[in-house]
Amino acid sequence: MIDFSNDLKALIDSPHKQWLDTLAPQLTAFNNNPHGNLKRWQRVIEQLPHIPTENCQLGDTVTVGSPEEVSDSDRARMTGLLQQLQPWRKGPFDLFGVFIDTEWRSDWKWQRVKPHIDDLKGKQVLDVGCGSGYHLWRMLEAGAERVWGIDPGELFLMQFQAIRNMMPARFQSKAHFFPVGIEHMPELKSFDTVFSMGVLYHRRSPLAFLQELKSLIKPGGQLVLETIVVEGDETTVMLPGERYAQMRNVWFLPSAKALSVWLERLGFKDIAIVDHNTTSLEEQRRTDWMTGESLGDFLDAKNPELTVEGYKAPIRAVLTARV
Numbered sequence: 001m002i003d004f005s006n007d008l009k010a011l012i013d014s015p016h017k018q019w020l021d022t023l024a025p026q027l028t029a030f031n032n033n034p035h036g037n038l039k040r041w042q043r044v045i046e047q048l049p050h051i052p053t054e055n056c057q058l059g060d061t062v063t064v065g066s067p068e069e070v071s072d073s074d075r076a077r078m079t080g081l082l083q084q085l086q087p088w089r090k091g092p093f094d095l096f097g098v099f100i101d102t103e104w105r106s107d108w109k110w111q112r113v114k115p116h117i118d119d120l121k122g123k124q125v126l127d128v129g130c131g132s133g134y135h136l137w138r139m140l141e142a143g144a145e146r147v148w149g150i151d152p153g154e155l156f157l158m159q160f161q162a163i164r165n166m167m168p169a170r171f172q173s174k175a176h177f178f179p180v181g182i183e184h185m186p187e188l189k190s191f192d193t194v195f196s197m198g199v200l201y202h203r204r205s206p207l208a209f210l211q212e213l214k215s216l217i218k219p220g221g222q223l224v225l226e227t228i229v230v231e232g233d234e235t236t237v238m239l240p241g242e243r244y245a246q247m248r249n250v251w252f253l254p255s256a257k258a259l260s261v262w263l264e265r266l267g268f269k270d271i272a273i274v275d276h277n278t279t280s281l282e283e284q285r286r287t288d289w290m291t292g293e294s295l296g297d298f299l300d301a302k303n304p305e306l307t308v309e310g311y312k313a314p315i316r317a318v319l320t321a322r323v
Contacts, residue, residue, distance in 0.1 A: 001031045002042070002157070007176040014146065015124055015190040015218075022186050023178060030179055034154075041158040044084045045165065049074050051096060054168050058141035060092075060107035062134060064166045067097030085159050087290040090131040095166055103290035105283045106134045109197065109226065116274040116320050118222045120144040123192035126216060128182050129199035133160035136175050139195075149177040150185070187215035197226035206252050210266055217323040223268065229256045229276075229317040238311075245298040245307045245314055256317040268321035275318035 004027050011020050051074070053065040067075070079098050091102030121143035127135055130149030133156070139147045149160070160177045167175075194217050203209040213223055230238045232255035244250040254262065256273045263271045281304070284295040295314075300306040305313050 016188050026180055038154055044081050045162050048081050056168050058137045061094050062137045063094040065096035070096045087292055090134040100289050101287040103294055108283050110138045112275045113318055117224055118193055126191045126194045128196040131156050133177055140174055147175050150180050152179055152181045182212045189218050191216050193222045195224045200227040201253055202249050204251050221323050223321045226318045228253055228314050234258055234261050263321050270322040272320050274320055277316050279314045279316055
């Protein structure tokens with residue numbers, strides 16, 4: 001059973017306390033129907049050594065502790081345990097000298113996004129589809145008062161908890177992760193900034209998803225949206241076949257301009273396309289911490305500008321908008 005009590009207590013004193021009405025029973029259901037590997041992953045976390053530290057840098061590599069604070073044997077033990085939580089997709093992290101080289105260089109994405117977001121100092125921030133929670137720590141670095149992540153992936157929750165448990169208490173109390181999907185959230189209208197990065201193309205009903213995002217943002221608040229797009233004008237939308245870059249769950253891929261139109265139709269304001277970038281093999285790749293297939297396996301070996309299915313290789317755009 002996962003103990004969410006401190007996270008739920010944090011909600012009581014937050015602008016989002018009405019979330020408790022639906023969230024508490026959802027978490028009870030989550031604990032009553034655990035994923036097949038959840039208990040094994042929990043045991044991994046319980047076996048990680050507890051090493052109190054005040055050393056923490058929430059930079060491009062989220063770094064907790066230093067190598068000098070642990071013995072070589074403890075570091076080897078940590079490495080073996082953390083590798084049991086593979087695949088690690090979002091990062092990188094450095095935990096007492098254990099470097100987790102994740103599939104994605106998520107710091108590159110943050111560097112593209114950061115210049116275009118509102119000042120997060122003192123703000124309440126939500127990351128929808130937060131994965132391991134890497135960007136939650138970067139949002140705290142940017143000054144957020146409290147950060148909240150949602151993602152239905154049980155392994156991501158375990159990775160987040162492993163990292164948070166090692167953090168100094170001053171950071172542990174400000175970051176929260178709930179294993180729920182956005183479709184199970186009420187219309188809170190309480191977050192200053194909502195991030196959604198790498199989610200939209202997985203949704204069968206993208207307009208409904210954008211409306212759900214809008215319902216979580218307070219008046220005047222900001223949406224930061226990052227997703228795969230295609231080239232084209234305001235009317236260009238592609239629906240791939242069964243697979244796109246070997247992914248089965250890719251649905252609608254609009255152009256950045258068409259996505260802007262979608263946001264406008266839903267009532268968003270101040271819409272801007274702030275970045276347009278082709279994903280490189282240096283940004284997403286196979287590592288010792290994600291040994292399965294990655295972007296290099298999904299592109300045409302003879303022409304890396306195309307996917308193995310013949311579509312144009314993934315292009316990602318970042319858009320910002322206001323409610």
